[in-house]
Amino acid sequence: MITLDNPALLQQANFINGKWLSADSAPAKFAVTNPATDEIIGYVPSFGKATVDEVVTHADTAWQAFRRLTAKERADLLFRFRKQIMDNQHDLAKIITLEQGKPLTESLAEIQSSANTIEWFAEEVKRIYGETIPPHSHSKRLMTIKQPIGVTAAITPWNFPSSIVTRKCAPALAAGCAIVIKPAPETPFSAIALAYLSEQAGFPSGIFNVITGDEVELGKALCENKTVRMISFTGSTAVGRILLKQSADTIKKVTLELGGNAPFIVFDDADIDKAVSGTIACKFRNSGQTCISANRIIVDKSIYPEYLDKLSKAVATLKVGDGLSPDVQIGPLITHQSALRLQSLVEQAVDQGANLVTGGNILSGNFFAPTILTDTPPDIALTCDEIFGPVAPIMTFTDEAEAIAIANQTDLGLAGYFYSRNISRIYRVAEALETGMVGINTGSISTEVAPFGGIKQSGLGREGAKYGIDEYTEIKYLCIDVTD
Numbered sequence: 001m002i003t004l005d006n007p008a009l010l011q012q013a014n015f016i017n018g019k020w021l022s023a024d025s026a027p028a029k030f031a032v033t034n035p036a037t038d039e040i041i042g043y044v045p046s047f048g049k050a051t052v053d054e055v056v057t058h059a060d061t062a063w064q065a066f067r068r069l070t071a072k073e074r075a076d077l078l079f080r081f082r083k084q085i086m087d088n089q090h091d092l093a094k095i096i097t098l099e100q101g102k103p104l105t106e107s108l109a110e111i112q113s114s115a116n117t118i119e120w121f122a123e124e125v126k127r128i129y130g131e132t133i134p135p136h137s138h139s140k141r142l143m144t145i146k147q148p149i150g151v152t153a154a155i156t157p158w159n160f161p162s163s164i165v166t167r168k169c170a171p172a173l174a175a176g177c178a179i180v181i182k183p184a185p186e187t188p189f190s191a192i193a194l195a196y197l198s199e200q201a202g203f204p205s206g207i208f209n210v211i212t213g214d215e216v217e218l219g220k221a222l223c224e225n226k227t228v229r230m231i232s233f234t235g236s237t238a239v240g241r242i243l244l245k246q247s248a249d250t251i252k253k254v255t256l257e258l259g260g261n262a263p264f265i266v267f268d269d270a271d272i273d274k275a276v277s278g279t280i281a282c283k284f285r286n287s288g289q290t291c292i293s294a295n296r297i298i299v300d301k302s303i304y305p306e307y308l309d310k311l312s313k314a315v316a317t318l319k320v321g322d323g324l325s326p327d328v329q330i331g332p333l334i335t336h337q338s339a340l341r342l343q344s345l346v347e348q349a350v351d352q353g354a355n356l357v358t359g360g361n362i363l364s365g366n367f368f369a370p371t372i373l374t375d376t377p378p379d380i381a382l383t384c385d386e387i388f389g390p391v392a393p394i395m396t397f398t399d400e401a402e403a404i405a406i407a408n409q410t411d412l413g414l415a416g417y418f419y420s421r422n423i424s425r426i427y428r429v430a431e432a433l434e435t436g437m438v439g440i441n442t443g444s445i446s447t448e449v450a451p452f453g454g455i456k457q458s459g460l461g462r463e464g465a466k467y468g469i470d471e472y473t474e475i476k477y478l479c480i481d482v483t484d
Contacts, residue, residue, distance in 0.1 A: 088197065237458070
C-alpha cells in the first residue's frame with residue numbers, strides 16, 4: 001500500500017481541460033506496476049484518438065486567453081508551480097521510485113532538477129526578446145517579435161518521468177502555450193501528479209493536460225491533429241522517425257531528443273581516480289537507463305590495467321535493490337523484458353570475443369548485476385546499440401586519432417565524454433567529437449541552464465537554456481512604413 005503525506009498527488013485519472021477523468025469512468029484502463037516488486041501501484045485511463053481531439057480543442061480555446069497574460073503573470077504562475085513541487089518533493093520522489101524503480105536519492109535529485117527547470121523558465125519569461133533591425137530604406141522601420149506557437153504536445157519517456165516532463169512543459173507555459181502531455185505508460189503517475197500541482201498553482205483550465213492510453217494511437221493522433229503546432233518527443237530514434245513522418249502532413253515543428261551511444265574516453269594523461277568516479281556516475285546512474293549514459297568506454301592502453309582495477313573495485317561496492325531501501329545505488333530495470341534483452345546482449349558480446357569481468361546476469365526479477373566487459377569489439381550489437389542498462393563495455397586505443405575515430409563510429413551523436421589534463425587536447429577532442437554535448441573531466445552534464453540535445457540521428461532542437469524557450473515561439477517580422 002502506498003503511503004503519501006499528500007495522497008491527492010496519486011490520482012488514478014487523467015487531467016483534461018481542468019477536469020479529472022478517472023480510470024473507472026474511462027472506456028478502458030491499464031495497471032501501472034512497481035518494477036522492483038511487480039506490485040500494482042494503481043490504474044490509469046486508456047483513451048484514444050477521440051479524446052485527443054477533444055483535449056486539443058479545449059487547449060486551443062484556453063491558450064487564446066493564456067497567451068495574452070503578461071510575462072510577469074506567467075512567471076508568477078510558474079513560480080507558484082515550483083513552490084508546489086518543492087513543498088511536495090518527498091512524495092513526488094516516492095512516486096518516481098515506485099513506478100520507475102530508481103533509488104530514492106536519485107528520485108529526490110530528479111524532483112530538484114524539475115523544480116530548477118521551472119524556476120529557470122519562470123525567470124526566462126521576461127526575456128523573450130524581439131529585436132530592431134537596421135532598415136533597408138529611409139521610409140521603413142523593421143522589427144521582430146516572438147509569439148507563442150500555440151497548442152503543443154509532449155510525448156515523454158519512463159526513465160525520467162518528472163524532469164523530462166518539466167523540461168517540456170516549463171518553456172511551453174513560459175512562452176504562453178497550452179500543452180498536452182502523453183507520458184509513458186510505465187510511469188504516468190509522476191506526470192499526473194504534476195498536473196495536480198499545476199492546478200494548485202492556478203494555471204487556467206485547458207492549459208496543462210495529461211492523457212494516457214495506447215502509445216501508438218495517441219502519438220499518431222497528436223502528430224496528425226492540425227491544431228497541434230508542435231510535437232516534443234524524448235525517446236528512441238526508431239520512434240522519433242515515425243513521429244517525424246506522421247507530423248509531415250501538417251508541417252508542424254518537431255523537437256526530438258533521441259537515442260545515444262555516448263563514448264567515454266580516458267586518455268593517458270587523465271586523473272584516473274576522477275575518471276573512475278565519473279564512469280560510475282555516467283554509466284550506472286538510473287541503472288544505466290539514461291540516453292546520455294556512457295555506452296562505450298574507450299581507454300588508452302598504457303593506463304588500461306590501472307583503470308580497470310579501480311573500476312572493478314568501485315563496481316563491486318554498488319548495492320543493488322529496491323529503490324526505497326536505504327543505501328541502494330542500483331535499482332531494477334523497467335521491465336523483465338529489458339533484463340532479458342540485456343542478458344542476451346552480454347552473451348552475444350562474449351560469443352563475439354568480449355571478456356566478462358563481472359556481472360552479466362539477471363539477479364532476480366528485473367534486477368541486473370552491474371557488469372564490466374573488456375576487449376569489447378567496436379562493431380557488435382552491445383557497442384552499436386543503446387545499452388540502457390548497467391553494463392560497461394571497455395575497449396582500448398593507442399593514440400588520440402584512433403580514440404576519436406572509435407568515438408565517432410556511430411549514427412548517433414547525443415553526448416560524449418573524455419578525461420584529459422592536456423589543455424590543447426581538451427580543445428582538439430571537444431571539437432572533434434560528433435556529439436551535441438561533451439563532458440570534459442566530468443560524467444555529469446545535465447543542467448537547466450545549458451542546452452540539451454544531439455546531432456546526427458540523436459535529434460532535432462535543444463531543450464533548456466535560453467534556446468529551450470525559442471522552440472515554443474514563432475518569430476514574426478514587422479515592416480512599418482513611416483512616411484506620412
